[in-house]
Amino acid sequence: MNFGLDRLWWAVALRGILAIVFGALVFFWPGFFWLIVVYTFGVYALVDGAVSIYLAVAGQGQAGRWWALLLRGLAGVAAGIVTLVWPGITELALLYVIAAWAVVTGVFEIVTAVRLRRYIRGEWALILSGALMVILGVAMAIVPVAGLLAIAWWVGATSIASGILLVALAIRLRTMGQGRAPEALAMP
Numbered sequence: 001m002n003f004g005l006d007r008l009w010w011a012v013a014l015r016g017i018l019a020i021v022f023g024a025l026v027f028f029w030p031g032f033f034w035l036i037v038v039y040t041f042g043v044y045a046l047v048d049g050a051v052s053i054y055l056a057v058a059g060q061g062q063a064g065r066w067w068a069l070l071l072r073g074l075a076g077v078a079a080g081i082v083t084l085v086w087p088g089i090t091e092l093a094l095l096y097v098i099a100a101w102a103v104v105t106g107v108f109e110i111v112t113a114v115r116l117r118r119y120i121r122g123e124w125a126l127i128l129s130g131a132l133m134v135i136l137g138v139a140m141a142i143v144p145v146a147g148l149l150a151i152a153w154w155v156g157a158t159s160i161a162s163g164i165l166l167v168a169l170a171i172r173l174r175t176m177g178q179g180r181a182p183e184a185l186a187m188p
Contacts, residue, residue, distance in 0.1 A: 006177030008058060009170045011051050016166030018044055019159045027156025038094065042083035045101060049076025068115065072108035075101060092144060095151065099140035102158075106133030122172040125165040132158050132165075 022044045052073030056066040079101035083094070109130030117123040136158040140151060 006173050008055055009173035009177060011055055012173060013167055013170035015048055015051055016163040016168075016170060018048060019163030019166060021163075023156045023159030023161075023163060025156075026152050026159065038083060038087050041094075041098060042080045042087075044080070045076045045083065046080030048105075049073045049078075049080060052076060068108045068111040072105050072112070075104045075108070095140055095144050098155070099137040102133045102137030102140070104137075106130040106135075106137060109133065120173070120176065122169060125169040125172075129162045129165040129169075132162050 022040055025040055050073065052069050054073075056070035056073060059066060059069075079097060082097055107130065110127055113123045113126035113130060116126070136154055139154060
């Protein structure tokens with residue numbers, strides 16, 4: 001059953017590329033993590049949330065259960081606005097905003113993947129991406145004093161890994177849209 005995600009592969013790829021760019025910025029400039037992350041995270045969460053809302057609205061009539069992706073998008077937009085409106089937010093407060101955003105978006109990403117598994121193969125990439133986000137958020141909330149460098153590396157590595165998984169999913173969706181046989185969509 002095709003419900004339009006193959007046409008929106010580019011939006012999933014865009015989310016993945018944004019995550020990789022965000023992760024690279026954070027990973028390679030850990031000393032400036034909190035300075036950079038205030039604006040970079042705010043813009044990333046805002047754009048990522050807007051893309052998720054677009055995906056939910058564009059596919060709602062065909063996919064049935066689109067609410068999880070919509071809620072994920074709204075959480076991203078809210079986190080982006082909070083971050084951009086209060087750029088002087090303290091390191092600890094920003095840490096908890098990012099941790100909460102990671103957990104909420106990760107959970108909704110997993111819910112979305114579970115709903116999609118009847119329609120596409122390779123949904124494990126979306127589940128793994130969501131699980132990485134939840135793990136990152138929980139780790140940041142439990143160990144906030146672990147040090148800015150360690151947190152920067154956690155955020156950077158998780159964002160890069162999540163982005164790679166989303167790009168892999170986008171490639172699978174694009175392949176599906178080109179009319180390839182379902183066997184070609186199976187992840188190795």
